[in-house]
Amino acid sequence: GDSVTQMEGPVTLSEEAFLTINCTYTATGYPSLFWYVQYPGEGLQLLLKATKADDKGSNKGFEATYRKETTSFHLEKGSVQVSDSAVYFCALRDTGFQKLVFGTGTRLLVSP
């Protein structure tokens, strides 16, 4: 079945450092790919998405490119802030369905 694999956390960075969180997927069709973020005490929020190969999703300084050849959707940000501390989930949605398949999440801790 479909699955998503994320790098394990926590990822600990200093403010203004470069961030990469790796995500790879396995799917039989042509899924849409998503990054969701969960801030402490809050629900999941969509961060960015990409619906087809080579699409780049971006939001709040975060970017991820849909790479079909490597089945990856790595999340990047050039300069993280303390307020970016949260748990980040990579997810896919297969064609024709609305259910999301999530990775296990990666906790990001940013220190001043």
Place this chain on the structure above:
Amino acid sequence: DAGVTQSPTHLIKTRGQQVTLRCSPKSGHDTVSWYQQALGQGPQFIFQYYEEEERQRGNFPDRFSGHQFPNYSSELNVNALLLGDSALYLCASSYSGLQNTGELFFGEGSRLTVL
């Protein structure tokens, strides 16, 4: 505009008991999905409701059942609770129409502890 609201936020039950969790979708949304998020794990899809019917179901036993009401709100019921049912239960809503962007809007969840 209220987002997705869930109740209760926290509850404690004992093994064998039954629980009902409630969800009101975001205004304008007609589809409700439920997810189970165990500690340190990603959310797992339980089922989805549309037009008051279960449209899709994940790998969860029949002890997990749901309902959607005419106003699109939804309930998740879990019977014969097990210790392993302890988790954060997330409700997500979406719109099924032509303006569907594929985004799910999540509530803050109901944290269930089974003792």
